[in-house]
Amino acid sequence: MSRPVSITLQNSQDGIAIADAIMADNSDADRKSFPAMTKIDCPGRLVINSESVSELLGREWDPQEIHMSVISLSGTVDEDDGTFTLFWR
Amino acid sequence: MAARKLSLKQKYGHFTRGLDWEPSYQKKEDIYPFAEYEGIKIHDWGAWEDPFKLTMDAYWKFQAEKERKLYAVIDSMAQNNGQLGITDARYLNAVKIFIQGVTPLEYQAHRHFAHLARHLPGAGLRVAAQMQSIDELRHCQTQIHTISHYNKFFDGIHDFTHMHDRLWYLSVPKSFFDDATSAGPFEFLTAISFAFEYVLTNLLFVPFMSGAAYNGDMATVTFGFSAQSDESRHMTLGLEAVRFLLEQDEANVPIVQGWIDKWFWRGYRLLSLVGMMMDYMLPKKVMSWSEAWESYYEEAGGALFADLARYGIREPKYADVAKAEKGHITHQVWSIFYNYAQAAAVHTWDVDDQHLAWLREKYPETFEKHYQPRYLAWREQAEKGERFYNNGLPMLCQVCQIPMAFTEVDDPETICFRVSEHEGDKYHTCSDGCKDIFDHEPEKFAQAWLPVHQIFQGNCGGATLPEVLDWYHINQGADNLDYVGSPEEAQWDRWMEGRRPTMPIAAE
Numbered sequence: 001m002s003r004p005v006s007i008t009l010q011n012s013q014d015g016i017a018i019a020d021a022i023m024a025d026n027s028d029a030d031r032k033s034f035p036a037m038t039k040i041d042c043p044g045r046l047v048i049n050s051e052s053v054s055e056l057l058g059r060e061w062d063p064q065e066i067h068m069s070v071i072s073l074s075g076t077v078d079e080d081d082g083t084f085t086l087f088w089r
Numbered sequence: 090m091a092a093r094k095l096s097l098k099q100k101y102g103h104f105t106r107g108l109d110w111e112p113s114y115q116k117k118e119d120i121y122p123f124a125e126y127e128g129i130k131i132h133d134w135g136a137w138e139d140p141f142k143l144t145m146d147a148y149w150k151f152q153a154e155k156e157r158k159l160y161a162v163i164d165s166m167a168q169n170n171g172q173l174g175i176t177d178a179r180y181l182n183a184v185k186i187f188i189q190g191v192t193p194l195e196y197q198a199h200r201h202f203a204h205l206a207r208h209l210p211g212a213g214l215r216v217a218a219q220m221q222s223i224d225e226l227r228h229c230q231t232q233i234h235t236i237s238h239y240n241k242f243f244d245g246i247h248d249f250t251h252m253h254d255r256l257w258y259l260s261v262p263k264s265f266f267d268d269a270t271s272a273g274p275f276e277f278l279t280a281i282s283f284a285f286e287y288v289l290t291n292l293l294f295v296p297f298m299s300g301a302a303y304n305g306d307m308a309t310v311t312f313g314f315s316a317q318s319d320e321s322r323h324m325t326l327g328l329e330a331v332r333f334l335l336e337q338d339e340a341n342v343p344i345v346q347g348w349i350d351k352w353f354w355r356g357y358r359l360l361s362l363v364g365m366m367m368d369y370m371l372p373k374k375v376m377s378w379s380e381a382w383e384s385y386y387e388e389a390g391g392a393l394f395a396d397l398a399r400y401g402i403r404e405p406k407y408a409d410v411a412k413a414e415k416g417h418i419t420h421q422v423w424s425i426f427y428n429y430a431q432a433a434a435v436h437t438w439d440v441d442d443q444h445l446a447w448l449r450e451k452y453p454e455t456f457e458k459h460y461q462p463r464y465l466a467w468r469e470q471a472e473k474g475e476r477f478y479n480n481g482l483p484m485l486c487q488v489c490q491i492p493m494a495f496t497e498v499d500d501p502e503t504i505c506f507r508v509s510e511h512e513g514d515k516y517h518t519c520s521d522g523c524k525d526i527f528d529h530e531p532e533k534f535a536q537a538w539l540p541v542h543q544i545f546q547g548n549c550g551g552a553t554l555p556e557v558l559d560w561y562h563i564n565q566g567a568d569n570l571d572y573v574g575s576p577e578e579a580q581w582d583r584w585m586e587g588r589r590p591t592m593p594i595a596a597e
Contacts (some may be wrong), residue, residue, distance in 0.1 A: 035302040072294075
C-alpha cells in the first residue's frame with residue numbers, strides 16, 4: 001500500500017473550498033473534521049487543482065494562496081502555476 | 090509583442106540563483122566560516138530544490154493578509170470581552186505555559202534563522218532561512234499582542250520573559266533551544282526544521298490549537314493557525330534540507346542520523362509538557378495525547394521514515410520507547426505540576442469525576458490502575474484542608490531538565506534513573522535517550538543551568554521558597570498554588586454569575 005500524504009486546513013471559507021476540491025479530485029482521499037480544522041489523508045499522492053478551487057469559490061484562486069489556509073502537511077511538496085501536489089518519492 | 094510572463098519556477102530561480110554570485114577576492118571559507126566544521130560535505134549547492142517558491146512580493150502580500158486577519162480578531166476580542174467566551178478559567182493555564190514557554194522560543198528561532206540566512210553557503214537555503222527568520226519574529230510579536238489581552242484579567246502572564254530565564258519548568262524549553270542555537274548550522278537545521286518542525290510540531294500546535302477553538306479561545310486559535318500556515322513552509326524546508334544533506338554525500342548519513350536520534354528525543358521530552366496541557370488543561374477535549382501521537386507521529390512519521398529509508402536513514406532511536414510509554418507520560422507530568430504548584434506560575438487542581446472517566450476511556454491500560462488512585466488520595470487530602478504540596482526540591486534530568494519522575498518503560502512503578510560520570514562528577518538523566526545525549530557531548534551538558542542546583546548553590550534569591558519565588562517574579566498567592574482558592578477562581582465565578590443575572594445589572 002502506498003504511504004499516506006496528508007494536509008490539514010483551516011475551516012475558513014477558502015479552506016473549506018480547498019478541502020471540497022481535494023475530495024472531488026482525489027478519489028481515495030479521506031476527510032476528518034475537528035474543531036476549526038479539517039484533516040485530509042490520501043494514499044501516495046494528493047493534488048489540488050486551482051481550477052477546481054476557483055470554480056467552488058467563484059473567483060480566480062492562485063495555488064500560492066494555499067499559504068492562507070494550510071495548517072499542516074505531510075509529504076513532499078510540488079508547487080506550480082496550476083496545481084499544488086503532495087507526494088512521496 | 091508583450092514579454093511572456095515567467096512561470097513560478099522561473100521567477101523563483103531568478104530570485105535565488107540569479108541574485109547570488111561567486112566571490113572573487115575573498116575565499117569562500119572565510120565568508121562562510123561555520124560551513125564545514127560539523128563534517129557535513131556539500132558538493133553542489135545548485136542541486137538544492139526549493140519546495141515552496143515564494144518570491145519576496147508574494148511573501149509580503151500573504152504575510153500582510155495574515156496579519157490583517159489576525160489583528161481584526163485581536164481587536165474584536167478586546168472590544169467584546171473575549172475572555173468571557175472561554176469554557177473555564179482553568180483552561181487559561183495552558184495559555185500561560187504557552188506564553189511563558191513557547192513564545193520566547195519563537196524569538197530565539199528568529200535570531201538563529203537570521204544567523205543561518207547569513208552563514209549558509211547556498212543562496213536558496215539562505216533565502217528560505219531569511220523568510221523563516223522574519224516569520225518567527227512575527228510569531229513572537231503576534232503571540233505577545235494576543236495574550237496581552239488575557240494578561241489584563243489573569244495571573245502569571247505579567248513577566249514571562251523574566252520567568253522564562255529562571256523558572257524550573259521553563260528551563261525545559263529554554264535549554265532545548267539553547268542546545269540548538271549553540272550547535273552548528275546543519276545540526277540546527279536538522280534539530281529545529283526537521284526533527285522539531287517536521288516530525289513533532291504537529292503535536293505541539295495542531296491538536297492544541299484545535300483544542301483552543303473548542304474551548305472558546307478565539308484569540309489563541311487565530312494566532313496559532315496564522316503561525317501554523319508559516320510552519321507548513323518551515324517543515325517542508327526541514328524535510329528538503331535533510332534530503333539535500335543525505336543526497337550530497339554518503340558520509341553525511343551517519344552524522345544526520347545522530348542528529349535525528351538526538352533531536353527526536355529532545356523534542357519528544359519537551360512535548361510531554363504539551364501532552365499534559367492537552368490531557369489535563371483543556372476542559373473540552375479534542376483528542377488525547379495518545380491519539381495525537383498515533384495520528385501525527387506514528388502515521389505521518391512512519392510514512393516519512395519509510396521515505397527516507399532509501400538514504401539509509403532509520404526511525405529515530407528510542408521511537409519505540411516513546412510509543413511504549415504514551416499511556417503514561419502526560420499523567421506523570423501532570424503529577425509533577427500538581428506536586429510543585431506552589432513554585433509555578435500556573436495553577437493545577439483536583440481532577441474531577443467527569444475528567445477521570447474521560448482519562449479512563451482514553452487510557453484503558455494505564456490510567457485506572459496507576460494514576461487514578463493517586464489523584465483520589467490527593468483529593469481526600471485536599472478535602473481535609475491538607476492539599477498536598479511537595480516541599481522537597483526534585484532531582485532534574487541533566488539533559489531535558491524535567492524533574493526525574495518518568496518511569497522505566499516496562500515498569501511504571503519504578504522511576505527511571507541513569508547515571509553518567511564525567512571528569513570525576515556524576516550526572517543524572519531520566520532515560521536512556523537523555524543519557525545517550527549526555528554521553529555523546531558531556532562537555533556541553535555538564536554546563537547545563539539546572540534550576541534546582543542553582544537554588545542549592547544560592548544563586549536564586551535566597552534559601553527559602555518565598556525568596557526564590559520573589560526572584561522568579563511570581564506574585565505569591567495569585568500566580569501560584571491550587572486553582573481552588575485562587576483570586577482567578579473567585580473572579581471567574583463572579584463573571585459567570587454575571588452572565589446569567591437574576592436582575593438587571595448596570596455596566597461598571
